[in-house]
Amino acid sequence: MRSLVLVGHGSHVNSRAARSVYRVAEELRQLGSFSEVIECFWKEEPSLRQALRVTGSTDVTVVPFFLSDGYFTDTVIPRELGLGHQGPVPPEGIARVLGGKTVRYLPPYGSFPGLSDVLVACAREALPEANAEDVALVLLGHPSARRGGHLERHAQVIREARQFAEVQVLYLEDHLAHAPWLDVIQAEQVVVVPFFSDHALSEAAPPLSVSLGVQDGQAGGKSVTVAPPVGTHPGLARMLAGHALNATQDGFSGDADRVHLAAWTELMQLARRGLRLGEAVITPQGTLFDLRNALDEGRPSAELTTFVTVEGLRDTIRVDDSGAHRPVRTFRNLPRHWRAVFSEDDLPAAIHALYPATVEEAYSCGCHSLRSTPWPTTARRQTGIYARVQKAAPAQVEEVARRVCSRCLRTRLWASQPLPHTFLTGVPGAVPCAEACTYLIAAVREHLAERPAEENS
Numbered sequence: 001m002r003s004l005v006l007v008g009h010g011s012h013v014n015s016r017a018a019r020s021v022y023r024v025a026e027e028l029r030q031l032g033s034f035s036e037v038i039e040c041f042w043k044e045e046p047s048l049r050q051a052l053r054v055t056g057s058t059d060v061t062v063v064p065f066f067l068s069d070g071y072f073t074d075t076v077i078p079r080e081l082g083l084g085h086q087g088p089v090p091p092e093g094i095a096r097v098l099g100g101k102t103v104r105y106l107p108p109y110g111s112f113p114g115l116s117d118v119l120v121a122c123a124r125e126a127l128p129e130a131n132a133e134d135v136a137l138v139l140l141g142h143p144s145a146r147r148g149g150h151l152e153r154h155a156q157v158i159r160e161a162r163q164f165a166e167v168q169v170l171y172l173e174d175h176l177a178h179a180p181w182l183d184v185i186q187a188e189q190v191v192v193v194p195f196f197s198d199h200a201l202s203e204a205a206p207p208l209s210v211s212l213g214v215q216d217g218q219a220g221g222k223s224v225t226v227a228p229p230v231g232t233h234p235g236l237a238r239m240l241a242g243h244a245l246n247a248t249q250d251g252f253s254g255d256a257d258r259v260h261l262a263a264w265t266e267l268m269q270l271a272r273r274g275l276r277l278g279e280a281v282i283t284p285q286g287t288l289f290d291l292r293n294a295l296d297e298g299r300p301s302a303e304l305t306t307f308v309t310v311e312g313l314r315d316t317i318r319v320d321d322s323g324a325h326r327p328v329r330t331f332r333n334l335p336r337h338w339r340a341v342f343s344e345d346d347l348p349a350a351i352h353a354l355y356p357a358t359v360e361e362a363y364s365c366g367c368h369s370l371r372s373t374p375w376p377t378t379a380r381r382q383t384g385i386y387a388r389v390q391k392a393a394p395a396q397v398e399e400v401a402r403r404v405c406s407r408c409l410r411t412r413l414w415a416s417q418p419l420p421h422t423f424l425t426g427v428p429g430a431v432p433c434a435e436a437c438t439y440l441i442a443a444v445r446e447h448l449a450e451r452p453a454e455e456n457s
């Protein structure tokens with residue numbers, strides 16, 4: 001058994017920030033190279049701190065869905081996973097044994113050598129009729145892509161293969177539309193391949209063709225075609241799976257994680273009798289299970305939107321009834337007016353999508369093996385813009401937590417709140433919170449920013 005964890009940044013406010021990670025994870029699942037593919041995020045659930053708990057095997061390969069080295073790949077991800085590593089990750093990755101699991105942490109996918117071929121495929125597919133030897137290939141990166149030099153390395157590999165008339169690297173700087181970026185290009189026909197994971201760097205960003213000064217396929221007297229970003233190419237998942245599998249060729253293959261298996265066995269036994277979990281209710285119907293918001297219990301199915309895929313359910317419950325993003329899935333704003341119908345095989349993935357990590361954490365809580373992390377320990381671990389939360393007084397943390405956590409089903413074990421039962425022992429809304437989530441950490445930081453400095457000391 002082998003688990004692949006795809007790590008994205010996610011967002012506390014924008015539900016679309018995680019879409020590229022979800023898309024590639026779905027493609028990886030369809031390839032079937034790994035027993036399971038799990039998405040994890042810095043600012044959404046399942047969080048990086050929950051990543052190893054929610055994986056079902058003892059062999060875990062972690063791939064950061066980032067194109068460049070940087071703060072997240074070098075500092076945040078290894079720190080949150082507890083790898084005891086800081087700094088650039090070598091090409092072969094780093095391996096650790098954590099809690100009985102062999103964990104391999106690989107560098108960002110932008111460094112994988114196979115990405116050169118995906119970049120070439122992007123360019124060729126954007127200009128299928130053109131003779132590539134007459135075309136200039138421009139690889140366009142965000143300025144942060146300079147870190148690690150991966151973009152330059154891909155350009156050099158493609159240059160040496162002599163498939164294009166020329167290969168240039170361009171960074172998306174301010175005022176690019178007015179800069180003479182085309183002056184250095186000799187060929188009359190140009191294809192630009194964005195070294196991005198998704199179509200927009202932000203919702204507010206203008207289309208790339210506008211940033212590049214391209215109008216009706218022309219710029220500076222040349223024909224310019226902007227290809228879809230490399231992160232959206234259908235060949236990316238296969239390349240990524242192949243690289244991740246190569247990294248596991250060390251003769252080791254994992255077993256089923258015993259605690260994970262026991263937790264889900266218990267959950268399924270309860271589900272077969274009907275179970276209330278948080279704001280949801282699971283009802284067995286023959287060989288299938290009906291999952292819905294408990295407030296819609298008893299409503300005729302015809303009045304609800306029915307989902308039969310985990311992805312359909314996931315995309316629905318990632319926003320509330322007003323369309324607002326739900327970065328913390330245990331917030332008490334589960335949307336209504338839907339039902340999801342799953343077989344016994346698919347029900348665990350559906351519950352994972354609905355309430356990530358709750359089954360594993362509730363089970364461990366019942367076994368008295370869920371270790372909570374007190375606030376001072378969580379705060380000390382923070383770096384970068386979040387390091388300032390270390391200055392928060394206990395009363396300030398409590399003030400923010402009362403406001404934020406009152407919206408959440410979870411009980412704060414990390415603040416010594418008692419939780420004698422969970423939904424596994426008959427209390428639907430009883431879900432443990434082992435440590436402060438990044439949403440709360442961000443709220444504490446904002447709270448401090450609103451206070452004069454002397455109040456924070």
Ligand code: SF4
Pocket residue numbers: 328330404405408409410411412433435436437438439440
């Ligand atoms: Fe919920 Fe608060 Fe725990 Fe975050 S810290 S998961 S908001 S209880």
